[in-house]
Every structure is written in structure tokens, then in C-alpha cells.
Amino acid sequence: MTTHNTTFPESIVPPVRELPADESTSPQLRVRLRNAMESGKTRLTEWKGGFEEGVRERPIQSILIATAVGAAIGLLIGRRSR
Numbered sequence: 001m002t003t004h005n006t007t008f009p010e011s012i013v014p015p016v017r018e019l020p021a022d023e024s025t026s027p028q029l030r031v032r033l034r035n036a037m038e039s040g041k042t043r044l045t046e047w048k049g050g051f052e053e054g055v056r057e058r059p060i061q062s063i064l065i066a067t068a069v070g071a072a073i074g075l076l077i078g079r080r081s082r
Contacts, residue, residue: 055062
């Protein structure tokens with residue numbers, strides 16, 4: 001089995017927006033928020049890559065897990081509507 005190195009295009013992860021400049025936001029807070037947003041973006045990209053790799057390595061297990069989760073959600077939703 002071959003392993004693919006997938007990189008995610010920027011369209012999947014939304015771009016980091018600039019914070020509005022006003023007097024109530026200190027420069028230190030703006031820097032901390034920007035760093036937190038960049039860190040979150042990086043973690044999300046890494047998590048997605050690991051998730052895809054795991055599905056490729058164990059496709060049958062992934063399908064069974066997805067089926068079980070779907071069935072459990074279906075049972076929960078079905079019982080609420082009765």
C-alpha cells in the first residue's frame with residue numbers, strides 16, 4: 001500500500017482575518033489572538049492529514065465506525081421524533 005502525502009489547499013482552511021482596530025483591544029491581546037488563530041489553523045490541517053491517513057490505512061474499520069456512529073445518531077433522532 002502506498003502512502004500519499006496530501007497537502008490541503010488554502011480553500012479548505014479559511015484565511016486568518018485581521019482583527020478590527022479599536023481602542024478596546026490592546027496590541028498584546030491582538031498578537032495573542034493572532035497567534036492562537038494561526039496555531040489552531042495549523043493543528044486543524046495536521047489533524048485532517050492524520051485523519052485521512054488513518055482512513056487509508058484501515059478502510060474497513062473506518063467504514064464500520066462511521067456506520068456505527070450513523071446508526072447511533074439515527075436511533076437518537078428517531079426516538080426524539082416519536
